[in-house]
Amino acid sequence: MDAPVRDRYDAVVVGARCAGAATAMLLARAGMSVLLFDRDRRGADTLSTLAMMRAGVLQLRRWGLLEQVRAEGAQAILSTSFIYGDETITVPIKPRDGVDALFAPRRTVLDRLIADAAAAAGADVRHGPRLVDLVRDAGGRVTGVTIEDRESVLHTIAAGIVIGADGLRSTVARIAEAPIYHQGRHAAGVVYAFWHGLENQGNRWHYRPRVSAGAIPTNAGDTCIFVAMPGSRFQDEVRLDMEAGYRRVLSECAPALAAELSVMQPTERFRGFPGHPGQMRQSHGPGWALVGDAGYFKDPITAHGISDALRDAELLARAAAQGSDRAMTEYQATRDALSRELFEITDAIAGFEWDLESLKPLHLNLSRTMNDEVEALLALDRSAPADANPPGHARRPAP
Numbered sequence: 001m002d003a004p005v006r007d008r009y010d011a012v013v014v015g016a017r018c019a020g021a022a023t024a025m026l027l028a029r030a031g032m033s034v035l036l037f038d039r040d041r042r043g044a045d046t047l048s049t050l051a052m053m054r055a056g057v058l059q060l061r062r063w064g065l066l067e068q069v070r071a072e073g074a075q076a077i078l079s080t081s082f083i084y085g086d087e088t089i090t091v092p093i094k095p096r097d098g099v100d101a102l103f104a105p106r107r108t109v110l111d112r113l114i115a116d117a118a119a120a121a122g123a124d125v126r127h128g129p130r131l132v133d134l135v136r137d138a139g140g141r142v143t144g145v146t147i148e149d150r151e152s153v154l155h156t157i158a159a160g161i162v163i164g165a166d167g168l169r170s171t172v173a174r175i176a177e178a179p180i181y182h183q184g185r186h187a188a189g190v191v192y193a194f195w196h197g198l199e200n201q202g203n204r205w206h207y208r209p210r211v212s213a214g215a216i217p218t219n220a221g222d223t224c225i226f227v228a229m230p231g232s233r234f235q236d237e238v239r240l241d242m243e244a245g246y247r248r249v250l251s252e253c254a255p256a257l258a259a260e261l262s263v264m265q266p267t268e269r270f271r272g273f274p275g276h277p278g279q280m281r282q283s284h285g286p287g288w289a290l291v292g293d294a295g296y297f298k299d300p301i302t303a304h305g306i307s308d309a310l311r312d313a314e315l316l317a318r319a320a321a322q323g324s325d326r327a328m329t330e331y332q333a334t335r336d337a338l339s340r341e342l343f344e345i346t347d348a349i350a351g352f353e354w355d356l357e358s359l360k361p362l363h364l365n366l367s368r369t370m371n372d373e374v375e376a377l378l379a380l381d382r383s384a385p386a387d388a389n390p391p392g393h394a395r396r397p398a399p
């Protein structure tokens, strides 16, 4: 890796996927000097079933990135079907606020596009270095990072703020000793694979007692199909032979889909996630902040992590550009206000203690919280300008 071009930045962002890349892009668009780095290579894949909610797609549209997502081959998703046993309820995606379809881009595409947009906005973007430590002043305030490059050379970089967008097992959170103040009770196990050549029928979410499955059209004519189950079943029965477990759970939950796949092979290997309970962490302190899964993680069963990361990137970028403790406190309060109900609903769905009738009101409440989230994002356009502006639009001066 080439060393970062400067030895001090207004902001250093650790982790260059959806949360970190978007935060860096917005800070750079606001005129701040930004270092964005990730230990993974540019365009590397990560565990994800890829579905984005309207709020996430809206963020891409507001930031001027949605056309690139389309151009890179993400299929347009025109409806969402909830399939409760044998009952199907299909909801078309209504065109509004510049969003006429949902998209589920591969992470090899989405994270790269946003990191490239950060670079285009002026951020110094590095793939390869790994955060090893935070630097503090005598008063304990975080004032920079120590990073190790691929040649094992250490670099110390000063920062006005260090932002941990380094995922569920965040190093920034660990070193900053960011406490977890709310935890979920449940964790679902997930197995997924990509299948080529299936008809695009929109997003399809299947539910039967103690199992769920989903089909999500993505890039290159592929469909991501996942199965989810209580974490204990994943551990006891599925973990050691994921293909057999996947096909068995799918045939319980969506028998017609399982039959269609029974004569096919996936385009890539089966991938599994054993589950992890949701958690909310203190997400700011003197000289540091957390965004994305690093600060707030919920079970993937409601497919909301990417959309929330894009939402919170903007909330944090606005707060960090203001730079006051009050703005940072408001960032976390707004994130939590928009997330708390979704978090509880997600935890309840991940617990698999529902039956098909008690699941429906959970989904209705989920839909209501998602509408609130979209309204909150649209309200940002009516408040302070600038951070969301795509290249070529007016920028705020450096704070």
Ligand SMILES: Cc1cc2nc3c(=O)[nH]c(=O)nc-3n(C[C@H](O)[C@H](O)[C@H](O)COP(=O)(O)OP(=O)(O)OC[C@H]3O[C@@H](n4cnc5c(N)ncnc54)[C@H](O)[C@@H]3O)c2cc1C
Pocket: 014, 015, 016, 017, 018, 019, 020, 037, 038, 039, 040, 046, 047, 048, 049, 050, 051, 052, 053, 129, 130, 131, 132, 165, 166, 167, 168, 170, 171, 190, 272, 273, 291, 292, 293, 294, 300, 302, 303, 304, 305, 306, 307, 308, 309
């Ligand atoms: C099985 C599964 C399925 C999912 N499906 C969906 C879905 O359908 N829809 C959805 O919205 N969400 C889904 N999610 C959740 C979603 O993937 C996450 O919410 C999202 O990836 C969070 O993004 P992030 O940028 O916060 O962190 P991450 O994507 O975790 O990225 C963190 C980055 O930080 C880097 N990093 C970590 N430590 C260091 C270090 N010390 N130095 C340098 N770099 C570091 C890592 O290399 C990584 O690239 C799913 C998750 C799982 C596990």
